[in-house]
Amino acid sequence: MTSIFRGGSRLFVYSIEILTINADAEKGKTLIGTIESAKDYFPSEAWDDIRLLGELQLDHHLTISSGTEDMGAFLFRKLLKKIKEIKKSQALTNLVLGVTDDPVIAMHYYLHGKNFKKAVYVVHDYVNEKIGLISFFRIEESFSSKVVAHGLGHHKRLQHHVEPIDLMYSELLKPVTLQIEGFCDACVRKLTDTHSVINSDSQKRPCD
Numbered sequence: 001m002t003s004i005f006r007g008g009s010r011l012f013v014y015s016i017e018i019l020t021i022n023a024d025a026e027k028g029k030t031l032i033g034t035i036e037s038a039k040d041y042f043p044s045e046a047w048d049d050i051r052l053l054g055e056l057q058l059d060h061h062l063t064i065s066s067g068t069e070d071m072g073a074f075l076f077r078k079l080l081k082k083i084k085e086i087k088k089s090q091a092l093t094n095l096v097l098g099v100t101d102d103p104v105i106a107m108h109y110y111l112h113g114k115n116f117k118k119a120v121y122v123v124h125d126y127v128n129e130k131i132g133l134i135s136f137f138r139i140e141e142s143f144s145s146k147v148v149a150h151g152l153g154h155h156k157r158l159q160h161h162v163e164p165i166d167l168m169y170s171e172l173l174k175p176v177t178l179q180i181e182g183f184c185d186a187c188v189r190k191l192t193d194t195h196s197v198i199n200s201d202s203q204k205r206p207c208d
């Protein structure tokens with residue numbers, strides 16, 4: 001978020017700064033096009049512009065096997081830390097969003113009886129008030145802008161619907177028909193409420 005002083009009044013410019021991750025120039029254009037389409041689900045004043053901040057080429061953190069082939073993947077926490085560092089190093093105030101086609105994996109350990117077990121899952125979107133990460137791994141192109149809109153909705157402090165009401169449905173990737181292919185009235189009211197402040201209760205954990 002950048003503030004502009006104009007004639008004594010203060011206007012805020014909300015930009016989305018994009019970091020493409022391991023995408024060539026052509027793929028990068030497609031990724032940015034997807035973010036542009038996601039912006040169309042929001043009221044026109046929600047975002048001012050989308051800018052390409054940079055094209056990252058990163059070594060994968062691990063290799064995963066799908067049975068027929070091996071592929072490189074990123075660890076969610078490490079990749080998010082990288083995005084955070086870039087934002088900090090450039091003293092950016094706008095949302096910085098990393099986007100990739102590669103798989104992003106999150107892991108956590110939990111106690112099961114007397115043993116520790118490891119849960120592993122694929123992350124598709126995580127966007128908090130400052131930074132975000134979107135992976136289009138195995139998401140159909142026609143659906144990808146909806147996944148981005150869901151993540152950006154979290155950034156704008158929207159919370160999940162437990163029923164398939166709109167794009168904030170908690171199980172968005174399941175093959176269900178949404179009542180509204182966008183945001184419901186309650187969500188739109190939150191998005192257009194200029195007195196509300198984006199706060200830290202946006203997205204605490206990634207959506208799988």
Ligand SMILES: [Zn+2]
Nearest residue numbers: 166183184187
């Ligand atoms: Zn809603």
Ligand SMILES: [Zn+2]
Nearest residue numbers: 150154160207
């Ligand atoms: Zn979510």
